[in-house]
Amino acid sequence: LVGNGPSIRERECGAAIDSFDTVIRFNSFVTKGLEEHTGYKVDMWCHMMQWYHAAVIEVSHKAAGLPTCHAWNHVVLAPLFFVPHYLMPILPPRHAFTWSIGTYWRAHRQLGLRLHEASRRSRARTAALRAWPTARRAAQVPTTGWLMLVRMLELCDRVHLTGFDGYGLGRELHYYCEKRVQLQVNAVGALLHDWAKEQRGIQRLIDEGRVVLL
Numbered sequence: 152l153v154g155n156g157p158s159i160r161e162r163e164c165g166a167a168i169d170s171f172d173t174v175i176r177f178n179s180f181v182t183k184g185l186e187e188h189t190g191y192k193v194d195m196w197c198h199m200m201q202w203y204h205a206a207v208i209e210v211s212h213k214a215a216g217l218p219t220c221h222a223w224n225h226v227v228l229a230p231l232f233f234v235p236h237y238l239m240p241i242l243p244p245r246h247a248f249t250w251s252i253g254t255y256w257r258a259h260r261q262l263g264l265r266l267h268e269a270s271r272r273s274r275a276r277t278a279a280l281r282a283w284p285t286a287r288r289a290a291q292v293p294t295t296g297w298l299m300l301v302r303m304l305e306l307c308d309r310v311h312l313t314g315f316d317g318y319g320l321g322r323e324l325h326y327y328c329e330k331r332v333q334l335q336v337n338a339v340g341a342l343l344h345d346w347a348k349e350q351r352g353i354q355r356l357i358d359e360g361r362v363v364l365l
Contacts (some may be wrong), residue, residue: 152305153189154296154314155180159326164313164365167191171311174219177295181327188326195220195248197299221249222295250302255293258301258358262348264291292343297352304361313365315353 153159153168153176168174168190175195176182182189183271197220250258291299303310312324356362 152296152300152310152312152315153177153180154312154316155325155327156314156316157323157326158316159314160185160188163187167365168192168202168313175299177299179325179327179329186325194218197222197295199223199295218248220299222298223249246261250298254302254305255298258293258298261301262293262297262345262352264293264345264348280364291345294344294349297349304356309361309363311363311365312353316350 153174155177165185165187169192171192173194174190174192175197176193177196180189180193180196182191182193195218199222200265300310300312355361357364
């Protein structure tokens with residue numbers, strides 16, 4: 152799994168990445184001009200079903216035959232009125248590959264993330280709106296990277312990771328130059344995700360021998 156953290160640019164792991172049987176990349180990944188760091192190979196593109204990801208991704212990776220995992224984690228616990236317009240999801244194809252609801256909740260529990268307080272109190276939209284300040288503080292969802300890691304560990308004994316860093320470390324979030332809308336998305340991610348818990352979760356999997364850092 153090749154994340155988009157800034158450490159990608161600090162090491163020349165491109166050839167090592169391309170040597171794996173299966174390489175999965177995420178969201179608005181970039182390889183053009185950075186091949187010595189990122190590699191070029193991509194066997195699956197995992198993204199959050201949002202228009203801006205599809206708009207900025209490299210043309211060479213938009214081939215119809217490229218397997219795609221459609222992620223829906225960012226809207227599960229946050230009501231749609233909480234999600235900015237540029238994060239509204241695109242409906243996936245009928246037979247799209249994704250993770251199950253069971254996998255989602257397993258990933259959520261492993262991190263010990265908080266549920267959406269407004270959703271737990273009431274299913275009614277009006278009640279959720281009245282609880283807006285509390286809902287905004289309480290909403291937490293796993294990142295696409297963590298969910299894909301949990302999904303792959305259901306299929307494999309061991310997964311190699313690179314580029315799963317940056318967040319919560321006072322560094323830039325991604326290794327590529329970002330456009331304004333991507334910076335807006337990063338700001339929303341700071342509200343929805345718990346970077347520290349995910350780093351601790353990855354470390355636990357490393358200690359168990361199920362994850363290897365490239």
